[in-house]
Amino acid sequence: PTGSAETKPEENDVEYLTPVSIGTPPQVLNLDFDTGSSDFWVFSSETSKSDVNGQTVYDPDKSSTAKEMEGYSWQISYGDGSYSSGDVYTDTVTVGGLTVPSQAVEVARRVSDAFTADTNNDGLLGLASSAINTVDPVAQKTFFDNVKSDLDAPVFTADLKAGTPGYYNFGFIDPNAYTGNITYTPVDDSQGFWAWTPSGYAIGSGQFKNTSSLSIADTGASLLLLPSSVAKAYYARVAGGHYDSTAGGYTLPCNGSAPDFSFGVADAGARITVPGKYIAYAPTTSSGTICFGGIQSDEGIGFSIYGDVALKAAFVVFDAGNQQLGWAAK
Numbered sequence: 001p002t003g004s005a006e007t008k009p010e011e012n013d014v015e016y017l018t019p020v021s022i023g024t025p026p027q028v029l030n031l032d033f034d035t036g037s038s039d040f041w042v043f044s045s046e047t048s049k050s051d052v053n054g055q056t057v058y059d060p061d062k063s064s065t066a067k068e069m070e071g072y073s074w075q076i077s078y079g080d081g082s083y084s085s086g087d088v089y090t091d092t093v094t095v096g097g098l099t100v101p102s103q104a105v106e107v108a109r110r111v112s113d114a115f116t117a118d119t120n121n122d123g124l125l126g127l128a129s130s131a132i133n134t135v136d137p138v139a140q141k142t143f144f145d146n147v148k149s150d151l152d153a154p155v156f157t158a159d160l161k162a163g164t165p166g167y168y169n170f171g172f173i174d175p176n177a178y179t180g181n182i183t184y185t186p187v188d189d190s191q192g193f194w195a196w197t198p199s200g201y202a203i204g205s206g207q208f209k210n211t212s213s214l215s216i217a218d219t220g221a222s223l224l225l226l227p228s229s230v231a232k233a234y235y236a237r238v239a240g241g242h243y244d245s246t247a248g249g250y251t252l253p254c255n256g257s258a259p260d261f262s263f264g265v266a267d268a269g270a271r272i273t274v275p276g277k278y279i280a281y282a283p284t285t286s287s288g289t290i291c292f293g294g295i296q297s298d299e300g301i302g303f304s305i306y307g308d309v310a311l312k313a314a315f316v317v318f319d320a321g322n323q324q325l326g327w328a329a330k
């Protein structure tokens with residue numbers, strides 16, 4: 001079998017939410033599919049009332065197929081400083097027509113303020129390696145790991161789009177979803193991420209620079225976080241671009257003409273071009289004319305993060321069968 005689920009962008013494409021059915025009768029929650037983490041967690045009837053603010057919650061007591069995993073718990077913290085924690089059930093979960101009869105569903109007791117404030121986000125569905133799942137005492141499998149062996153092919157694809165719905169597909173590669181060829185590059189999952197090394201980059205029509213820095217493909221991250229030297233070189237080419245410590249990063253005019261940013265995949269000379277208009281990411285709170293930059297520095301993280309700003313410029317194949325990432329233009 002195969003599956004296909006439409007995913008919809010929140011404002012400014014800050015995240016993409018995908019409907020997921022949990023339990024019997026089905027309870028539909030809109031989740032943030034995250035290739036940068038491996039916990040499937042949801043707002044629930046157990047979530048502290050002060051932590052819930054409009055989210056749809058999963059209530060295991062209303063599901064005839066829910067089973068509590070007694071003595072199991074989880075707690076996770078993310079790179080953006082947000083966190084959540086709680087207990088664990090198993091229940092039937094359906095994504096894009098694909099059903100896992102006994103998926104570990106991590107129900108939240110507590111979530112951090114940023115999750116509380118994100119009213120449309122009902123939880124996360126992790127798609128990184130199950131090796132970094134946080135459930136204690138025994139790590140649980142991701143939805144993809146549970147369904148992988150049944151799929152026509154052990155792959156899923158991310159086709160995120162700017163300001164309009166895209167798709168997460170499971171078990172097949174849609175030839176109509178991309179242009180040209182898919183260029184594959186090896187994945188190193190030793191840290192649990194979809195980690196890869198781009199072959200280099202170009203800013204606008206500038207010359208391509210061969211440099212390699214470990215990066216992850218992260219659908220659960222909004223921005224493109226690059227080595228500080230690259231981010232600096234990029235904004236040096238942006239009229240009105242500069243580092244603004246009050247904003248906490250580089251800003252630029254929202255209506256400007258920022259240069260494109262291209263990155264190389266494998267040595268095959270394949271390039272993905274992020275249009276400059278994607279880099280005027282979101283107006284800063286204090287203005288409508290100055291935007292927070294979609295490219296920022298990866299200082300302090302230890303690797304670069306190819307988040308939605310970059311991913312929405314490409315058709316991306318997460319190929320677990322061959323431990324590789326495929327990139328295509330679209």
Ligand SMILES: NCc1ccc(-c2ccco2)nc1
Pocket residue numbers: 015032034036037078079080082114115118121124220221
């Ligand atoms: N990269 C994982 C991730 C995803 C979403 C969020 C988040 C915080 C507030 C709203 O959403 N944090 C981390």
